[in-house]
Amino acid sequence: MQNEAADDIYIIVSGEVEMIDYESNQREIVVGSLQAGDMFGEVAAICSTPQAFTFRTKTLAQLLRLKTSNLIEAMKIRQEDNIVMVNNFLLHEAASRGHEECVVVLLNHGCNVLLQDVNGNTAxxxxxxxxxxxxxxxxxxxATISDPHVAGDLLTTATERNEIEVIKDMLQCGLNPDSKNIHGLRALQVSLATNHLEVAKLLIAHGAKTSDLNGHTFSSIFTAGDLCVLHNKVQKINPGYKEVNLVNRQNDQFCARINLYKGHPIISNTFDRNATGRLIKLPSSFEELKRIAGQKFEVNADNITIVNEEGAEIDSIQVIRDNDKLYVLENEIS
Structure with a gap:
């Protein structure tokens, strides 16, 4: 309202708003109108002065309202460039709230897409x-018109923060997992350096190149069960993907391999250390592994326990890694 303090700033997303002045006899005079993309209340808010006019919607309108207190707080951070800060603040607000028309207007007014807020986030x-x-x-x-590192910067930032769901959304939006940030780093390199291995798995499944694993091996990143599943994911997402160092391959077949032995690895009277093991491809389920073990050693698959080299019992395919040695024990029947 005219002559009142401005509590909020408004951006017109759609519709039309009239600017109204009142004469001394309170007669209304329409002095102008504002269209989609215009804003009002900003002068009174920034300068702490009463509103010069009353603003009233002329047609059905959609408005984006911004609290003056939030705007002033943002401006205090960068007093040397308040106009830039105002535009940056408005762009962040519009982007986070989903006001597409408002975003278009602000871009047309020259807003910098890559300016960061106090939390280091861009719009x-x-x-x-x-x-x-x-x-x-x-x-x-x-943003990519002026900065070729946008995708890399976004992916590496999300990786550093271990934001897996955000990375999934970025990849679904078409960002290249091998994009480099401004420092020449790829998200996979950052994920391994920060030990965010779940992010590394996600990136590799979406086709990230694995020529440099920063000293890691696939066995340190994936369980053997993961490796078998990974091939299917990679081929589904990127049928033309050909990463020869992904795992050991024979005749272009992709799967982890394990060694099976009969007897307990620690209790000497149950295990012949000179016995030959059975090299097999790791199946997709633990039940299938027991069935194969039963066939190899001619024992009842329903009456066996599988342990690792330390004698710890294995009960899931997910904890088995490529080249593991596993031992098959026959359970005593009471």
Missing amino acids: LWDAITSKHYKIFQLLYNY
Whole structure:
């Protein structure tokens, strides 16, 4: 309202708003109108002065409201460049709330997509973490015009923060998992350096190159069961993917291999150390592993226990790694 303090700033997303002045006799005079993309209340908010006009919707309108207190707090951080801060603040708000029309208007007014807020986040980050994918694509396409490292910066930042769901969304939006950030690092390298192995698995499953694993091996990243599943994921996501160092391959077959022995590895009277083991491909289930072990050693698969080299019982295929040695024990029947 005219002559009142401004509590909020408004951006017109759609519709039309009238600017109204009142004469001394309280007669209304429409002095102008604002369209989609315009804003009002910002002068009174920034300058702490009463509103010069009353603003009233002329048609059905959609408005984006921003609290003045939040805006002032943002401006205090960068007093040397308040205009840039205002635009940056508005872009972050619009991106995180899903106001696509407002984002378009702010981009047309020259907002910098890559400016960061106090938490180090860009409007791109706000959009993707809020799951406004269309706005994310819009901002991403705009940002890549001037910065070739946008995808790499986003993926490595998400990797450092171990934001797996955010990385999944970025990859679904088409970001290349091998994109390099401004420092020349790829997300897979960062995931291994920070020991975020679940992120590493996700990136590799989406086709990230594995030529440099920073001293890691696939056995240290994946369980053997994971490796067998991974091949199917990689081929489904990227049928043309040919990473020859992914795991040991024979005739282009992809699967982990393990060695089976009969007897307990620690109790000497149950295990012949000179006996030849059985090299097999790791099956997809623990039940299938027991069935194969029963066939190899001619024992009842329902009456065996499988242990590792330390004698610890194995009860899941997920804990078995490539080249593990496993031992088959016949249970005593009471």
